[in-house]
Amino acid sequence: MPIIQSLDRALKILDLFDERTRELSITEISKKMNLHKSTVHSLLKTLQAHRYISQNEETGKYMLGLKLFxxxxxxxxxxxxxxxxxxxxxxxxxxxxxxxxxxxxxxxxxxxxxxxxxxxxxxxxxxxxxxxxxxxxxxxxxxxxxxxxxxxxxxxxxxxxxxxxxxxxxxxxxxxxxxxxxxxxxxxxxxxxxxxxxxxxxxxxxxxxxxxxxxxxxxxxxxxxxxxxxxxxxxxxxxxxxxxxxxxxxxxxxx
Missing domain, CATH: 3.30.450.40 (GAF domain)
Structure with a gap:
């Protein structure tokens, strides 16, 4: 069964967060995912639009959104x-x-x-x-x-x-x-x-x-x-x- 690459990547981004990793910068996510920042940025903005990801206004880092809750x-x-x-x-x-x-x-x-x-x-x-x-x-x-x-x-x-x-x-x-x-x-x-x-x-x-x-x-x-x-x-x-x-x-x- 073929996997939709963009969806697979978006779900893997969500999996990066856990009890010890509450926030991540776009650079950190890019390194962990081994993806270019521009690609990660697009994925994050899509997840953010649907409230599965939110962004700390002070630090600019990303965290899990309330939609998951x-x-x-x-x-x-x-x-x-x-x-x-x-x-x-x-x-x-x-x-x-x-x-x-x-x-x-x-x-x-x-x-x-x-x-x-x-x-x-x-x-x-x-x-x-x-x-x-x-x-x-x-x-x-x-x-x-x-x-x-x-x-x-x-x-x-x-x-x-x-x-x-x-x-x-x-x-x-x-x-x-x-x-x-x-x-x-x-x-x-x-x-x-x-x-x-x-x-x-x-x-x-x-x-x-x-x-x-x-x-x-x-x-x-x-x-x-x-x-x-x-x-x-x-x-x-x-x-x-x-x-x-x-x-x-x-x-x-x-x-």
Whole structure:
């Protein structure tokens, strides 16, 4: 597999810093990398533009940027979240025989970070690491439901409401109306909006501060998604997310 040279060099620059080497001058980096200063300067400026490298204004030396801290914290929090949520996802799947998902928000998309296959219907579109549009998915709707309309409009700037099925929401106005309903009910539904023949329901997870940090969903065949069945699934989902949120320090009201 070919390696992209510029990316490889940029990552190696980041690896030069450790607990004992907090700052380096461009000359020092050039010597360690065995590269011309002009090449190193271009790489540093690119990393600096994306906040992976910062520069000490007094000494002119370079150091690791806050973007690495932000990304590192995201990875750690996701690992903690998965370990806390896993047994609850398994309980939910075993109770319903359905596939359960754990999803986080990344920009304008949801990202599956865990999945437990049910013994019933197989859901093909979901896999760990896959992204899903927020407007066609129950998890996407649940993830953004804690945002007020001003925050939501900011998030949706430049968003494309691509219709994946005939049922998909096709405009920002309709999406905001949908989110208002999600806020009122405490759960979100994907009514064959992402995959024909599959209905999903989802409920958000909150951390100790009350911030929505993830969502859990279940998928069921549309043919069996009666109002009574969905109400039962929502009840179980709320029990599941209640337990996860409590372990993360948030206290839900009793269902």
């Amino acid at each position: 932000e990304r590192g914290n995201l990875v750690v929090s996701n690992l903690d979240l998965r370990s806390v949520a896993r047994k609850h996802l398994e309980w939910l799947s075993e109770t319903t025989s359905l596939t359960t998902h754990l999803v986080i928000l990344d920009g304008q998309e949801g990202v599956y970070i865990d999945k437990v296959e049910g013994s019933g219907v197989t859901v093909f579109y979901s896999r760990i690491g896959r992204r899903v549009p927020i407007h066609t998915s129950a998890v996407g709707k649940a993830l953004v439901s804690s945002k007020d309309n001003q925050e939501l409009k900011k998030l949706l700037k430049g968003y494309h409401f691509t219709k994946r099925t005939e049922n998909s929401i096709g405009s920002e106005g309709d999406f905001i109306k949908e989110i208002n309903q999600v806020r009122a009910s405490g759960f979100a539904v994907d009514n064959e909006e992402n995959e024909v023949g599959i209905v999903c329901v989802s409920v958000p997870i909150k951390d100790y501060s009350g911030k929505t940090i993830a969502a859990v969903s279940m998928s069921t065949p549309a043919a069996s998604a009666t109002d009574e069945t969905l109400a039962y699934f929502v009840k179980l989902l709320k029990e599941c997310t209640n337990r996860i949120s409590r372990e993360l320090g948030f206290e839900y009201e009793k269902i």
